[in-house]
Amino acid sequence: MTSFADLGLSPKLLKALEKTTLKQPTPIQVQAIPHVMQGRDLMGLAQTGTGKTAAFGLPLLHRLLDIGHPPGPRNVRALILAPTRELVTQISDNLTIFTKGTPVKVVTVVGGASLNRQAMALARGADVLVATPGRLIDLLERGDVSLQNTGYLVLDEADHMLDMGFIHALRKIAKHIPLKRQTLLFSATMPKDIEEIAGTYLRDPVRVQVAPPGKPAEKIVQGVHFIPNGDKAKLLEEYLKKHPGEQALVFGRTKHGSEKLCKLLAQWGFKVGSIHGNKSQNQRDRTLTEFRNNELDVLVATDVAARGIDIPGVRHVYNYDLPNVPENYVHRIGRTARAGAEGNAVAFCAPAEMGELQAIEKVLKKQIPVIGGAPWAADIVAAAPKPGQNRGQRPGGGRPGQKPQGQKPQGARPQGKPQGQRPEHQSQAPKPQPKPGAKPARPMGGGGAPTRSGNGGKPRQQGAGRRG
Incomplete structure (x- = not known):
């Protein structure tokens, strides 16, 4: 069985790994780490929970440990982009564990946190910057960070990044990074757009895959x-x-x-x-x-x-x-x-x-x-109501002392005012004599295009998720 030592990782990283629960590399790590250490661009496909963070994080840190000098004010050596704050935090936490006892500095920037504090954290530069696209653009526009010397770019959960509307942000960020770089793309699914992204940002990439795209864990x-x-x-x-x-x-x-x-x-x-x-x-x-x-x-x-x-x-x-x-x-x-x-x-x-x-x-x-x-x-x-109408808005119930929500027909209005709909008192008020040619009232339960989770029923716009 392959061990982390067999993969040729730095002794400092191996020492840090001894204090974690990671004892043996997973299949995606076994396949990806050698290619990344050799400097190849790589597209990694594996379902969630298989260890993708260590698959790109460990070899990336291995290469950074060889540099031996600070990155310089506001400079970033390696950039890791992820679509959500939670994923950014998870990646950063793992990298911080791996770099314990080394001079490698990991900085995290996400939306919803103090922009000035993040700028201060970047003032002395970062070996690794883990970021959501929207907040990184904010810092780039303010001049708080420079990607001119960034030699490594990692796109994690790239399919979800596209789904959340980050393609335009990605293009804007890529313009700040040198063409001469190593690019790694990791994803759990393989929609058609990912092939296009790979063709745009990766050069002669190695493709590693440990499970068919879209296949959940077997257990x-x-x-x-x-x-x-x-x-x-x-x-x-x-x-x-x-x-x-x-x-x-x-x-x-x-x-x-x-x-x-x-x-x-x-x-x-x-x-x-x-x-x-x-x-x-x-x-x-x-x-x-x-x-x-x-x-x-x-x-x-x-x-x-x-x-x-x-x-x-x-x-x-x-x-x-x-x-x-x-x-x-x-x-x-x-x-x-x-x-x-x-x-x-x-x-x-x-x-x-x-x-x-x-x-x-x-x-x-x-x-x-x-x-x-x-x-x-x-x-x-x-x-049944069309997508976006009375769906996911009302938890239902039928508990003692509550309205028997579960007995309402599918088209019934949910309680509360869903995001992106008219105030409840307006939509319930009868309009006995609508004017000829007036805009039709919305159907009960709301209308509009299908919504995406976490977006409050609002249609996703260009650059959505900008807050990171």
């Missing part, structure tokens, strides 16, 4: 439960009570709906927290720390948490709302069964989500086993 037991939208909360409560003391991640479609579900679960006595785009960075960090320290049993999140959360204790993932982007399903359930452990993933499917379920199964190249209910008939699916 994840998957299942789908067909359930009306209004009954999902009670079903979730039943599942959570079956596994007391075991940590669970619950994914919702919208910021608004996820927060309402979190509050409902808290009322029912669960130790629960939430992270989504409406939370400040400090709130998100604090909640993740509490979850990591087992102070919380349940974490409700939008797709902001689908990547970048590496918590070995997560045993259950519940897709309360199915994702619009089918590849995100793979990343969501990849939060369990980390590093070879076992885990369970249950998808809740309402009539309006049959299209999403079919798209997910197409990516998986197999059907998800049915563990509850029965697939919805075509007429029920046809009568």
Whole structure:
């Protein structure tokens, strides 16, 4: 069996690894590390939880240790870009462990944190800068950082970066980096756009792949439960009570709906927290720390948490709302069964989500086993609201003392005011005599194009996610 020492890593890195839980390199690490150490551009494909961070981080640090002098004021030697704050933090935490006892300096910049403090951290330069694209552009525009001497560029979770609208930010950042560089691209899925990105930014890359794109970890037991939208909360409560003391991640479609579900679960006595785009960075960090320290049993999140959360204790993932982007399903359930452990993933499917379920199964190249209910008939699916209407907005319930939400038809208005819709009192007020030619009123439950998790129902615009 291959060891980290067999890969030729620096003795200083090997010493740091001895103090971690990493004892043997994973397949993606075995394949990628030698190529990166040789200076080759590389495209790495592997599902979440397989050790991609060490696959690019260890050989990158190995090469930086050989330089032997500081990078210079505001200069960056290696740049690692990731789409979410959580993923940036995870990468930075791992690199900090690997560099313990070495002169290598790792700096992190993300949106939602003090721009001035980040500028001060970069004043003396950084060997490795881990950043979200939006915040890095802010610092570049202020002149707080220079990429003129950056010899290494890593794009982690590149497919998710494209999905979040960072392609324009990536192009802007790439103009600041020398063409003579080593570029590494890592992703868990392989949409067509990634091939184009690789052709643009990588030179004669080596391609390493340890699992077919879109394939989840083998030890994840998957299942789908067909359930009306209004009954999902009670079903979730039943599942959570079956596994007391075991940590669970619950994914919702919208910021608004996820927060309402979190509050409902808290009322029912669960130790629960939430992270989504409406939370400040400090709130998100604090909640993740509490979850990591087992102070919380349940974490409700939008797709902001689908990547970048590496918590070995997560045993259950519940897709309360199915994702619009089918590849995100793979990343969501990849939060369990980390590093070879076992885990369970249950998808809740309402009539309006049959299209999403079919798209997910197409990516998986197999059907998800049915563990509850029965697939919805075509007429029920046809009568369900269109995507973006009354979906993921209301946790439902039917608990004593609450309105019997689960008995409402699929087209009923959710409680509360979803993001991006008219105020509730306006949409409910009857308009007995609409003027000829007036704009039609929105249907009950909201309308518009399909939304993406964590975006509050607002359409994604160019440069979305700029806040990092």
